Amino acid sequence: MSYKIIVFVKQVPDTQNITGEAMKPDGTVNRAALPAIFNPEDLNALELALQLKDRYGAKVVVGTMGPPNAAEVLRESLYRGADEAVLLTDRAFAGADTLATSYALSCCAKKIGDFDLILCGRQAIDGDTAQVGPQLAEKLNLPQISYVQEVLELDKRHVKARREIDGGYEILEVKLPALMTVINANEPRPQNGRRLMKYKKARTASELAKDHANANYTDAEALAAEQENLAERGLMIYEWTAADAKADPERIGLKGSPTKVKNIQNVILKASESKMIDPTAQGISQLMHELISDHTLG
Amino acid sequence: MAEKIGNVWVFIEQEGGKIADVSLELVCKGRELANRLGVKTEGLLIGDKLSHCVDTLYHYGCDTVYLVEDPRLEPFTVLPFAKVIMDMIKAHKPNILLFGATHKGRELGPRVASEKLAGLTADCTDLQIDDFDDKVNKQFYKDKLMQIRPAFGGNIIATIVNTWDDPQMVTVREGVMKMTEPDTSRKGKLVNVKPELTDAEMVIKVIERIREEKAVNLKGAQIIVAGGYGVGGKENFKLVYDLAEALGAEVAASRAAVDAGWIDHDHQVGQTGVTVRPKLYIACGISGSVQHRAGMDESLKIIAINTDPGAPIFSVAHYGIVGDLNTVVPLMIKAFKAKV
Incomplete structure (x- = not known):
């Protein structure tokens, strides 16, 4: 356990595989109907962290900011090989843009503390901004390597990584601690069956309280005892509010966000005047003739 | 102020x-x-x-x-x-x-x-x-x-x-x-x-740096022939190349074709690729996801060839051909060569 690696992940609506059921009759997307998934490139970041754990020995702590049900991606991380998980959750975080998000995550990283590396996916598929990684690096005053494909070497003082650039690649070396954003360049390992059996019991404190309430069983002492029991077995997912992370209330959520959305327009399939052409020699010959005579071709 | x-x-x-x-x-x-x-x-x-x-x-x-x-x-x-x-x-x-x-x-x-x-x-x-x-x-x-x-x-x-x-x-x-x-x-x-x-x-040291200029120039192309998942395989991309060669066009692709490994990422048009607005865009076997359309729907003329009449690409196409590109593309090459 010589290194400590934090991986920040995000639960996102699956915007890439939009099926008919998620489309409203007016041709726009029903965002609420999209399934919530583990952001794809965050899985690549987790995989890279787990590879480093296999190669060099490391403790991998996964963190996410989100609503209470974002604990799902944390459990999924534990199934794949992460050691600990932190859910940063508070209504006060809602409406954050990338600046407020990176600030909140920087508070979370400071509370986790004592890390050698922070890994994030390059970007999340709901916004595709790729901004939070570099902003988080700046907030923590860390050097960053963006678009990382693989880590070539890690020693107590440096990390050497290969990363994508426009039209090629670079090999960069930086001092630790450092932050890297990871692209889709590795094959995330599947969930491990034994870990799944163990960690499916992992809970945040609120989830545990909810389980008890659902079972119509609200004995505070029993709850505390069970929480202690889970913690001893490494099955408690840390749950931190803005105050727990010592985040300045002025710098989080909507308040801490300089960018405001003025309006949102749904993309509607344009019903253009399309002319159907017969897939026959004659139909196609006429089409080519038309394109040549209006100077599109030739 | x-x-x-x-x-x-x-x-x-x-x-x-x-x-x-x-x-x-x-x-x-x-x-x-x-x-x-x-x-x-x-x-x-x-x-x-x-x-x-x-x-x-x-x-x-x-x-x-x-x-x-x-x-x-x-x-x-x-x-x-x-x-x-x-x-x-x-x-x-x-x-x-x-x-x-x-x-x-x-x-x-x-x-x-x-x-x-x-x-x-x-x-x-x-x-x-x-x-x-x-x-x-x-x-x-x-x-x-x-x-x-x-x-x-x-x-x-x-x-x-x-x-x-x-x-x-x-x-x-x-x-x-x-x-x-x-x-x-x-x-x-x-x-x-x-x-x-x-x-x-x-504190960031560059140990090695390898890059080359992109071999494909999609942004400047007047005519683009693009292939998608419907092309069906790497070998079959030859059809797309043949049509492009006949028309003097550049070859492009959708993300699905790039992800399948049939063609290099430099050719990708769409949200995570290049945005193009050529005189003519011929979409072969491309279903037309929002992400792909975002990169090409400002083309002056769009021809879509697809076996599925319900493919979203037809909604942005000026000319739609519902048919198998294995027969349609050779017919296009033949018809074009006969005219010029």
Whole structure:
């Protein structure tokens, strides 16, 4: 356990595989109907962290900011090989843009503390901004390597990584601690069956309280005892509010966000005047003739 | 606001002393925004031995070029570039700062915005100047930069406004802003800047750097023949190449075909690839996801060939051919050769 690696992940609506059921009759997307998934490139970041754990020995702590049900991606991380998980959750975080998000995550990283590396996916598929990684690096005053494909070497003082650039690649070396954003360049390992059996019991404190309430069983002492029991077995997912992370209330959520959305327009399939052409020699010959005579071709 | 508003700045990206197309596109767009606001267009040219680039920037529309040269600024690493830009922002207080949404722009922009505590909008596809009446916070902002971008995998288009103090920063997608003809008689003012760099910015070491110019030039192509998952396999892409060769076209592809390993990523059109607007775009076996259409639906003419009459690509096509491309494409080649 010589290194400590934090991986920040995000639960996102699956915007890439939009099926008919998620489309409203007016041709726009029903965002609420999209399934919530583990952001794809965050899985690549987790995989890279787990590879480093296999190669060099490391403790991998996964963190996410989100609503209470974002604990799902944390459990999924534990199934794949992460050691600990932190859910940063508070209504006060809602409406954050990338600046407020990176600030909140920087508070979370400071509370986790004592890390050698922070890994994030390059970007999340709901916004595709790729901004939070570099902003988080700046907030923590860390050097960053963006678009990382693989880590070539890690020693107590440096990390050497290969990363994508426009039209090629670079090999960069930086001092630790450092932050890297990871692209889709590795094959995330599947969930491990034994870990799944163990960690499916992992809970945040609120989830545990909810389980008890659902079972119509609200004995505070029993709850505390069970929480202690889970913690001893490494099955408690840390749950931190803005105050727990010592985040300045002025710098989080909507308040801490300089960018405001003025309006949102749904993309509607344009019903253009399309002319159907017969897939026959004659139909196609006429089409080519038309394109040549209006100077599109030739 | 009685105070004079700042100028429009463009981060000029260069590689080996060659200015990136997206930076020239942004100088043209920056010029338009600056004219609307009654301010200057200024370029930020950072690297080493770049004085030969300056005239080109005047020709495309820069009033001023800040030339920041230092051997430590070549090759590009993010920390010293961010330091230089931060120092320049503090000294001159620009109103707007534009970056290309390239690898460099997308790692540099957020680093600077975070330190400046400024808003930053990624991957804009349009920029306009307009007022913003923030009814929720009862604030009225005059002449703000409307930052327009697709979100949610391209399923929505959002207009975003940066309400904090300047600069209003954005990254802009390559190929979406139109490059206007350069005016070689235009002149501007050169300001040489000596950067103040310390060891703290020099902690990223470049051990090796391999790059080559892209072999495909989709952005400049007049005619594009694109293949998607419906092409069916790597060998069958030959059909797409054959048609392109016959028509004098470039070959492009959808993400599905690239992900399947049938063709290189340089050929990808769409949200995570290149945006194109050729005279003619022929989509072969492309279903037409929102992400793909975002990169090609401004083509002047679109022909879609697909076996599925319900494929979304037909909704943006001017000519639709419901049929098997294995028969349709050879017929097109034959018909074209017979006509010319």
